[in-house]
Amino acid sequence: MNFESKLTKGEFCIPECIKCKKIVWPPSEFCNSCFGDVVLKEGPFMGKILEFSSQNQQNFCLVEFENTIRIMAKILKKPKLGQAVKISKCGISDGSYFFEVI
Amino acid sequence: MSKVGIIGYGITPFTKKDQKIESVLLDSARQLFRNNSQINREDVDAVLVSTNNNSKYLSPILSEMTGIQPKISHSVESLCNSGTNSIVSAYSYIASGLANMVLVTGAERYDSPGQILQWDNSRGEFKHPIFWASIFTKSYKREFSISDEQLAIVSVKNHKQAKENPNALSNKTYTVDDVMNSKKLTEDLRLLDCSRPCTGSASIIMASEEKAKQLTDEPIWITGIGQKTTSAGFTKNTSFSTMESTKLASQTALEMSKKNSKDIDVAEIHDAFSVCEPMALESMGFTAEGKGTDMVNELHSTNNFKINPRGGLIGTGHPLGATGIAQTIEIVQQLQSNAGKRQVDDPNVGLVHNMSAAATSSTVLVLEK
Numbered sequence: 001m002n003f004e005s006k007l008t009k010g011e012f013c014i015p016e017c018i019k020c021k022k023i024v025w026p027p028s029e030f031c032n033s034c035f036g037d038v039v040l041k042e043g044p045f046m047g048k049i050l051e052f053s054s055q056n057q058q059n060f061c062l063v064e065f066e067n068t069i070r071i072m073a074k075i076l077k078k079p080k081l082g083q084a085v086k087i088s089k090c091g092i093s094d095g096s097y098f099f100e101v102i
Numbered sequence: 103m104s105k106v107g108i109i110g111y112g113i114t115p116f117t118k119k120d121q122k123i124e125s126v127l128l129d130s131a132r133q134l135f136r137n138n139s140q141i142n143r144e145d146v147d148a149v150l151v152s153t154n155n156n157s158k159y160l161s162p163i164l165s166e167m168t169g170i171q172p173k174i175s176h177s178v179e180s181l182c183n184s185g186t187n188s189i190v191s192a193y194s195y196i197a198s199g200l201a202n203m204v205l206v207t208g209a210e211r212y213d214s215p216g217q218i219l220q221w222d223n224s225r226g227e228f229k230h231p232i233f234w235a236s237i238f239t240k241s242y243k244r245e246f247s248i249s250d251e252q253l254a255i256v257s258v259k260n261h262k263q264a265k266e267n268p269n270a271l272s273n274k275t276y277t278v279d280d281v282m283n284s285k286k287l288t289e290d291l292r293l294l295d296c297s298r299p300c301t302g303s304a305s306i307i308m309a310s311e312e313k314a315k316q317l318t319d320e321p322i323w324i325t326g327i328g329q330k331t332t333s334a335g336f337t338k339n340t341s342f343s344t345m346e347s348t349k350l351a352s353q354t355a356l357e358m359s360k361k362n363s364k365d366i367d368v369a370e371i372h373d374a375f376s377v378c379e380p381m382a383l384e385s386m387g388f389t390a391e392g393k394g395t396d397m398v399n400e401l402h403s404t405n406n407f408k409i410n411p412r413g414g415l416i417g418t419g420h421p422l423g424a425t426g427i428a429q430t431i432e433i434v435q436q437l438q439s440n441a442g443k444r445q446v447d448d449p450n451v452g453l454v455h456n457m458s459a460a461a462t463s464s465t466v467l468v469l470e471k
Contacts, residue, residue: 051342
């Protein structure tokens with residue numbers, strides 16, 4: 001099962017190269033370093049908020065996982081810089097990924 | 103390597119017109135040839151079209167509509183820096199000897215599909231550029247203790263300068279309070295902090311040294327080119343308060359032209375949002391890190407048009423594929439002392455900074471008399 005199939009089911013996985021162990025992001029079938037095959041590591045994973053802002057009382061933040069993967073995500077409570085978070089919701093809607101963290 | 107010069111240009115007003123892309127393209131090319139009757143269209147070896155429009159075969163279409171049968175004709179797309187990418191391609195064709203003269207035309211409609219990079223799923227549902235701009239703005243303010251009011255001066259300055267540009271989308275001036283009280287798009291971004299998509303077209307004709315000297319008394323030479331793409335995805339940026347690709351591209355361009363940032367007399371900077379201007383100025387070495395807003399404030403308070411004389415993207419509008427070419431035309435006009443009320447005092451060296459998708463890719467050009 002690939003990254004998007006997992007994401008569609010609400011599961012956020014981290015793609016990692018079998019050969020060189022590099023985390024592959026954005027998700028791909030192949031490693032962008034050695035072109036090795038990729039496996040999906042299953043979570044949950046803890047991330048760290050790097051930056052945030054808000055729109056119409058809805059907070060959004062930039063979160064980093066495993067010192068490599070960064071995503072933009074919703075967060076319900078007022079975020080703090082460096083705050084540890086995990087993904088509470090994720091999926092694909094109209095072709096776009098979505099993420100929410102707590 | 104043989105020198106490459108810009109020998110003519112044409113540009114349209116930037117508007118909100120609902121006009122077919124083919125007509126938009128033709129408008130600036132027609133103006134170019136009308137204003138430069140010494141240029142024989144039979145001598146144009148290549149026609150490059152810069153656009154994010156989804157219409158197909160636009161370069162052969164423009165060629166046919168302008169009566170040119172070029173050896174080389176194709177489109178160039180790289181989101182917001184398509185324009186300077188097409189200039190770099192034209193330069194390469196000429197410098198390599200594949201072409202002697204190249205027409206480069208950029209055009210976009212107000213509803214360009216290039217405004218949102220659908221591929222970048224790391225942005226989640228926050229794909230509109232206002233979200234990366236908000237992260238840049240928050241990060242820049244936090245890192246260097248900058249206020250919203252300090253950033254608002256970028257918009258005030260560039261709207262003021264756009265008022266002297268007859269092709270600009272905006273012809274209004276604003277105060278810092280006006281910017282602060284404009285519609286709040288996010289916690290960190292107001293409407294007047296943003297450039298606006300629009301319809302517009304810009305064309306230049308580039309030529310080899312021999313051809314340029316035959317056809318004009320005042321060619322403007324492209325003496326430095328730097329480009330860097332660090333990623334496609336916004337979240338891969340190593341910093342959100344500086345522009346890495348801009349820093350690297352400017353170093354390459356300045357090295358090629360044997361200049362440094364102190365030698366630049368006039369510059370067009372890609373101010374897609376207010377925060378981009380100080381970030382770019384710092385990344386290119388015009389001022390120290392965190393001091394970009396001080397420089398902007400000083401330029402504004404002394405009415406010095408050195409940075410973004412035509413009004414930047416914020417004042418002039420941002421028809422993506424035309425922007426880099428319009429920026430280049432402004433520097434050509436400045437170096438030819440032909441910029442009217444926007445004219446900077448006797449410039450010899452100019453710079454163009456054009457970037458894409460949250461500074462994941464930057465192009466910097468150095469132009470000289």
